Every structure is written in C-alpha cells, then in structure tokens.
Amino acid sequence: MSERTSESQTTGSTPKAAPKGRKNGLDRGVSAELAENMKQGWGDTERHGLEPIPQAAHTARRRGELSARFPGELLIVPAGNPKVRANDTDYPFRPSSDYAYLTGDQSEDGVLVLTPGADGGHTATAYLRPRSDRENGEFWLDFHGELWDGRRNSLTENEKLLGLPCRDVRMLADALREGAGPIRLLRGYDAGVAAALQDKVTAERDEEFRVALSELRLVKDEFEIAELRFACEATARGFEDVVRVLGTSEATPERTIEGTFFLRARVEGNAVGYSTICAAGPHATIMHWVRNDGEARPGQLLLLDAGVETRTLYTADLTRTVPVDGRFTPLQRRIYDAVYAAQEAGIAAVKPGAAYRDFHDAAQRVLAEHLVAWGLLGDRSVDTVFELGLHRRWTMAGTGHMLGMDVHDCAVARTETYVGGTLEPGMVLTVEPGLYFQAEDLTVPEEYRGIGVRIEDDILVTESGTENLSAGLPRQADEIEAWMARLRA
Numbered sequence: 001m002s003e004r005t006s007e008s009q010t011t012g013s014t015p016k017a018a019p020k021g022r023k024n025g026l027d028r029g030v031s032a033e034l035a036e037n038m039k040q041g042w043g044d045t046e047r048h049g050l051e052p053i054p055q056a057a058h059t060a061r062r063r064g065e066l067s068a069r070f071p072g073e074l075l076i077v078p079a080g081n082p083k084v085r086a087n088d089t090d091y092p093f094r095p096s097s098d099y100a101y102l103t104g105d106q107s108e109d110g111v112l113v114l115t116p117g118a119d120g121g122h123t124a125t126a127y128l129r130p131r132s133d134r135e136n137g138e139f140w141l142d143f144h145g146e147l148w149d150g151r152r153n154s155l156t157e158n159e160k161l162l163g164l165p166c167r168d169v170r171m172l173a174d175a176l177r178e179g180a181g182p183i184r185l186l187r188g189y190d191a192g193v194a195a196a197l198q199d200k201v202t203a204e205r206d207e208e209f210r211v212a213l214s215e216l217r218l219v220k221d222e223f224e225i226a227e228l229r230f231a232c233e234a235t236a237r238g239f240e241d242v243v244r245v246l247g248t249s250e251a252t253p254e255r256t257i258e259g260t261f262f263l264r265a266r267v268e269g270n271a272v273g274y275s276t277i278c279a280a281g282p283h284a285t286i287m288h289w290v291r292n293d294g295e296a297r298p299g300q301l302l303l304l305d306a307g308v309e310t311r312t313l314y315t316a317d318l319t320r321t322v323p324v325d326g327r328f329t330p331l332q333r334r335i336y337d338a339v340y341a342a343q344e345a346g347i348a349a350v351k352p353g354a355a356y357r358d359f360h361d362a363a364q365r366v367l368a369e370h371l372v373a374w375g376l377l378g379d380r381s382v383d384t385v386f387e388l389g390l391h392r393r394w395t396m397a398g399t400g401h402m403l404g405m406d407v408h409d410c411a412v413a414r415t416e417t418y419v420g421g422t423l424e425p426g427m428v429l430t431v432e433p434g435l436y437f438q439a440e441d442l443t444v445p446e447e448y449r450g451i452g453v454r455i456e457d458d459i460l461v462t463e464s465g466t467e468n469l470s471a472g473l474p475r476q477a478d479e480i481e482a483w484m485a486r487l488r489a
Contacts, residue, residue, distance in 0.1 A: 030137075030141070035137060038134070038137065038139070038140055039134055039135055039137075042134060045151065046154060046156070046157070047153075047157055050157055050160040050161055051160075051161075052160065052161060052162070052163045053104045053161050053162065053163075054223065055104045055223045055312065056104060056161075056162060056163040057163075058221050058223045058224075059101070059102055059103055059104045059162070059163070060163060060164070061221075062101060062102055062216065063102050063112075063114065063122070063124050063164075064121075065216060066102065066114065066212070066213070066216060067114055067121055067122040069212055069216075070114075070184060070209070070212075071116065071120040071121070072116045072120060072181070072182065073116055073181070073182040073183065073184055074113070074114070074115060074116060074179055074181060074182065074183040074184070075113070075114035075122065075183075075184050075209070076111060076112070076113055076114075076176070076183065076184070076185045076186065076193060076197070077096070077098055077099050077102055077111070077112040077113075077114075077186045077213070078096065078099060078110070078111045078112075078185075078186060078189040078190035078193050079095035079096055079099040079100070079105065079106070079107060079108060079109065079110035079111065079112075079189065079190075080093075080094075080095055080096050080099070080108070080109075080189035080190060081108060081109055081189070081190055081191070081192075082108050092271070093106075093108045094106070094270075094313070095107070095108070095110065095313075096186065096189045097217075097313065097404075097405035097406050097409075098186055098213040098214075098217075099111075099112055099186075099189075100312075100313050100405065101213075101216075101217060101405060103126055103162055103164070104161075104162055104312070105126060105128070105158070105162055106313070107128050107129065107152070107153075107158075108129075109128075109129055109169055109190070110126060110127065110128045110129075110169065111126070111127040111169060111172055111190065111193060112124065112125075112126055112127075113125050113126075113127060113172070116181070123165075124164045124165070125164065125165045125166070125167055126158065126162055126164055126165070126166045126167075127166070127167050127168070127169040127171070127172040128153075128155060128158055128166050128167075128168075128169055129152060129168075129169055129170075130154065130155050130168050131146065131151075131152065131153075131154050131155075132145045132146040132147070132152075155167065155168065172193070172196075173192060173193070173195075173196040174196075176193065176196040176197055176200075177196050179197075179200060182205070183197060183200050183201050184201065184205055184206055184208070184209035185197055185201050185206050185209070186206070186209060186210060186213060187203075187206050187210070210412055211412050211413060211414060214410045214411065214412045214413045215410065215413045215414065215417050215418075217404055217405065217409060217410050218402065218410050218413060218417065218418070218424075218427060219424055219425075219426035219427055220404060220426045220427070220428055220460075221426070224314060224404060224428075225426070225428070225460060227310045227312055227314035228314050228316065228403065228404070228428055228458065228460075228469055229469050230310060231269065231273070231307065231308050231309065231310050231314055231315055231316035232316045232318065232458055232469040232470040232472070233472060234264065234265070234268040234269055234308040234310075234316070235264075235306060235307050235308045235316040235318050235470070236318070236470065236472040236473045237264055237268070238260075238261045238264035238265060238306060238308060239261075239304060239306070239318070239320060239473060240487055241260050241261065241263070241264050242257050242260050242261055242302075242304060243322065243483070243484050243487045243488070244487055244488065245257065245260050246296060246302065246322075246324055247296075247298065247324070248298060248324075248325050248326060248488070249298060249325075250298075251295035251296060251297045251298075252295065252296045252324070253294075253295055253296075254278040254279075254280055254283070254292040254293060254294045254295065254296060255278075255292055255293065257278040257280075257292070257296065257302070257304065258276050258278045258292045261276055261278075261304070261306050262276065264308065265306075265308045265309065268308060269308040269309050269310045269311055270309045270310060270311045270313060271309050272306060272307060272308065272309060272315075273307040273308065273309035273315025273316065273317065273407050274307060274315065274317070274407040275290040276290070276292070276304075276305070276306040277289050277290055277292075277303065277304065277305035277306065277319075278292045278296075278302070278304055278306075279302070279303040279304075279305070279452065280294055280295060280296035280297065280300050280301070280302045280303075280324065281294070281296070281297065281300040281301070281450060282438075282439040282449075282450035282452075283303075283452075284301055284302070284303035284321065284436070284451070284452030284453070284454075285436040285437060285438050285439065285450065285451070285452035286436075286452075287396055287397055287436070289303075296324045297324060298324050298325035299324065299325060299329070300323075300324050301321050301322065301323055301324070301332055301451065301452070301453065302321065302322050302323075302324050303319065303320075303321045303452055303453070303454055304319065304320055304321075304322070305317075305318070305319040305454065305456065306318065306319075307407065313405050314404060314405055315403070315404075315405070315406075315407050316403075316458055316469075316470065317403055317407050317430050317432075317456065317458060318456055318457065318458065318470050318473060319432055319434075319454045319455060319456035320455065320456075320473060320475075320480070321336065321339075321452070321453045321454055321455065322480055322484060323480075323481070323484075326481060326484045326485055326488065327481055328477055328480075328481065331447055331448070331451070332451065332453075333477050335435055335437075335448075335451055335453050336453050336455075336477050337477060338366070338367065338370035338435060339367070339433055339434055339435055339453045339454065339455050340455060340475060340476060340477065341366050341370070342363040342364070342366040342367045342370075342399075342433040343363060343431055343432070343433050343455045343457070343475070345362040345363050345365070345366045346359040346360070346362050346363030346399055346400070346431040346433060347359070347431050347457070347459060347466065347468070348362065349361075349362040349363075350423060350429070350431065350459050350461060350466050351423065351461070351465055351466065352423055352424060352425050352461055352462070352463065352464075352465075353422060353423065354422065354423050355421075355422060355423075356418065356419050356420070356421050356422065356423055357419060357420075359399060359400060359429075359431055360398055360399040360400065363399045363431065363433040364386070364391065364395060364399060364433070365382070365386055366433075367391055367394075367395050367433060367435060368382050368385045368386045368390075368391040369382050371385070371391050371394060371435075372385055376394075376443070376444055377390055377391070393441075393443075394435050394436055394437060394444075395433065395434065395435060395436075396434070396436055397432075397434070399431060399432060399433050400429050400430040400431045400432050400456075401429060401430055402418065402427065402428065402429050403428045403429060403430055403458055404428060409428075423461050424461060425461050425462055425463045426460075426461065427460075427461045428458060428459065428460050428461070428469070429458075429459055429461075430456050430457070430458055430459070431456065431457055431459055432454055432455065432456030432457075433454070433455070434452065434453055434454030434455070435451075435452070435453050436452040436453075436454075437449055437450065437451050437452065438450075455475055457469075457470045457471075457473075457475070458470045
C-alpha cells in the first residue's frame with residue numbers, strides 16, 4: 001500500500017506540511033509552486049445523460065411508506081462511516097442496510113434526511129460527500145481525497161442517479177443543530193450525526209424508529225426478489241466451483257474452499273454476504289465455524305454455508321453438506337436423509353397465512369422422530385421429546401430466518417410481526433434444519449460423533465405457495481452424488 005497524506009494536512013486554502021513524525025510522502029512540506037501546480041491541468045470529468053438507478057422508483061416508494069408512519073417528524077438515516085481495521089487501514093465499506101434500502105446509494109458518510117412538510121409528508125434529501133476540491137488541495141492532500149481513493153460522483157450526478165435532492169454532508173451537522181420538533185435517528189452508524197442531535201433525540205423514540213425500519217423490509221418488492229434470485233443462482237455457481245476443487249484422494253484446505261467461493265462472490269457480486277462457513281469433518285458440528293483453518297479429507301463430510309451478496313447488497317444464504325470424495329457412507333446417508341426429510345417438512349409448511357413458527361415446528365418434529373427411532377433418547381415418545389425439547393441437544397438452532405439485505409434480515413422487528421406473526425407473499429426466509437453430533441458427545445454411539453449435516457434453501461412466499469429460489473442446487477442424497485460426479489468428470 002502506498003503512503004498517503006493525512007486529512008489534517010488541509011486547512012483552509014493553504015496546504016501545510018504533514019504532522020511532525022507522521023510517515024507519508026509529503027513529510028518535508030509542500031512548496032507553493034507544487035500547490036499551485038496541483039490546481040491546474042485537470043480535465044472536466046462530469047458525466048451527463050445519466051439515468052436513474054434501476055431501484056430508484058422502489059426507493060422512492062419505500063421512503064413514502066416510511067414517511068406515512070411518522071408524519072410531522074424529522075427522520076435521519078445514516079449510511080455509516082469507514083471502520084478502522086488496523087492503524088491507518090479501513091475495512092471495505094458497506095452502508096447500513098436501511099440507508100441503502102431507502103436510497104440505493106452506497107456512499108460512506110452519506111445521510112438520508114426526511115424533512116416534514118405542512119401536509120404531513122416529507123421532503124427527502126441525501127447528504128453526501130461532494131467531489132474533492134482541487135482549489136484548496138483537498139483533492140490530493142486529504143487522506144481520502146479523490147487522487148488517493150478514486151473519483152466519486154458529484155452531487156448533481158447523484159441527484160440524477162438516486163432521484164432525490166443531494167447536498168454537501170459537511171453542512172449537515174449545523175443544520176441538525178438548528179432543527180426543532182420531534183426527531184428520530186437510526187443510531188449506531190454515525191457518531192458525528194449523533195453528537196449534533198444529542199439533546200434532541202431519545203433512546204426510546206429512536207428504538208421505535210429502528211424497529212419500524214426493520215419491519216418495513218419484511219415483505220420484498222419485485223426488485224428485491226429478482227436480486228435474491230440472482231444471488232442464489234450465483235451462489236449455486238460458487239458451490240459448483242468448490243466441488244471442482246475438492247480432492248478425491250487428498251485433503252483440501254478449508255482456506256482453499258473459502259477462497260474459491262469468495263472469488264465467485266467478487267466476480268458476480270459485491271462480496272460474500274457473511275463469513276463463509278467451510279466446515280469439514282467434526283468442524284461441521286460447530287454452527288458458526290468461520291476459522292476455516294482445517295482440511296476436508298476424503299471420507300468426511302463438508303458443510304458449506306455461504307452466500308453471494310449482489311452489487312445492490314442482497315445476499316443468498318445456502319448450505320449443502322457433501323461427501324468430500326463424492327459418496328456418502330451408509331451412516332452419513334442415514335443422517336443426511338433425516339435432515340432432508342426434515343427440510344421437506346419445513347418447506348411444505350411455508351405458505352401464505354401460515355404461522356411463521358410452523359415450518360420450524362414441522363422440521364424439528366421430523367428430526368425428533370428420527371432421533372427417537374435411532375434409540376438416542378431412550379424409551380421416550382416423540383411427543384415427550386418434542387415437548388421437552390430434548391432433541392435440541394443435536395438440532396441446536398432455529399430452522400430458519402428472514403433473508404434480504406441482511407443475512408438475518410429484519411432482526412429487530414417486533415415479535416408479533418416476525419416470529420410470532422404470519423407469513424405473507426413477498427417474504428423470503430431460509431429453511432435450514434440440521435443434526436450436529438459433537439466429537440466429544442458420549443451420549444451417542446461413537447460412529448455418530450463428529451458428524452454434522454445441514455441443508456439450507458432460500459424460500460419465497462408466493463400468492464399460491466412458495467418458490468425455492470435456490471432450486472438450482474441439488475438436495476437429495478442421490479442427486480448430490482450425481483451432481484458431484486458430473487462436475488468432476
């Protein structure tokens with residue numbers, strides 16, 4: 001990485017030397033001649049004839065729905081700021097999902113402001129970073145000037161792309177300090193905005209706002225469904241890539257598996273939607289195995305839980321458990337078939353008007369039936385096991401969750417509208433039952449220990465039933481083996 005100057009090097013119109021002791025390319029100061037030279041000779045790069053982004057009509061409608069919920073109130077939704085990874089390097093920036101949902105923009109430091117009008121509606125304004133100023137040296141002396149970080153859109157360009165007025169975000173703090181009346185802020189993303197509003201907002205009202213934003217995203221529109229469908233298709237191609245690199249006679253590092261899938265995610269999308277789980281052998285019994293520092297050996301199962309995030313930030317969330325060498329052992333198949341049967345029952349329970357919890361209960365009961373049939377719970381009946389939750393020692397998690405811009409989407413929605421609510425057309429959720437027999441679990445026969453199986457698909461609730469958005473990936477055991485053989489031929 002090249003050395004860069006710091007933001008503190010630009011004050012007013014006269015460039016100053018870097019702070020003493022700060023290592024950078026200009027630590028001996030900037031001559032007046034160089035400063036003057038850097039102002040001149042740059043071509044005009046303003047883009048003309050821009051069309052609105054594909055989701056602009058949808059983001060406008062979403063803002064309208066939010067406006068209707070909070071008439072007469074000033075509403076503020078920040079994108080967030082870059083986060084430090086180490087010293088002077090940042091993590092790749094990703095905006096808050098609520099900000100991106102309402103604007104389609106992915107700019108760091110952006111803030112959406114909905115200003116109430118006399119008619120009860122709102123005027124929406126995006127406050128964004130403008131182009132770097134070449135006259136005062138910001139372009140090249142600022143640590144995040146465009147010479148270093150690349151060109152960003154002008155405010156005029158963003159107005160055309162986003163379909164809403166855009167203003168300089170550096171003017172926002174003063175405007176907020178002057179604001180009056182009820183104000184609601186999406187907290188936790190922009191400390192500067194929060195500081196400007198510290199005496200104007202309350203935690204209770206802001207939490208209500210956060211919940212409302214989460215619930216606004218429960219039902220997906222046609223743009224979102226198309227993005228999720230593509231995310232699943234790209235993810236399926238990433239799973240195929242992984243099968244092709246699995247060794248049939250030698251071990252494959254989990255890191256290789258992770259990197260293989262990540263390549264697909266970056267080529268077809270923005271990135272991965274969450275940390276990829278590449279869990280081989282006994283690692284498959286660990287629900288959140290993201291260290292990925294082991295090896296997938298022939299004879300073992302590989303549990304791959306991964307999702308491509310699209311360039312508009314919608315993520316798939318799929319899991320397949322495959323035999324590394326392409327063939328299930330009899331015990332592996334027995335456990336796999338039990339999970340498959342549970343998933344089939346769960347998917348069948350997903351339908352418009354059904355209680356959200358129905359698919360979880362259906363899948364968990366099937367798993368309980370198999371555990372009882374295998375003699376792992378003594379002579380207890382399935383009803384007793386299910387009522388007491390004894391099966392959960394090996395099923396562990398819930399059977400699914402909402403999916404969208406976040407892998408665990410709409411996470412702060414109220415219980416009565418989410419897990420205690422009713423499924424509606426346009427909702428997208430995962431169905432992902434599993435069985436996990438820990439390597440040190442002495443309550444199961446030794447041959448079960450260290451085996452973990454999960455099967456996960458992304459299910460759209462439709463007017464008439466469901467659509468499996470990830471149907472392109474095989475699920476049944478025979479299909480898995482045939483699929484792997486075909487990819488390796």
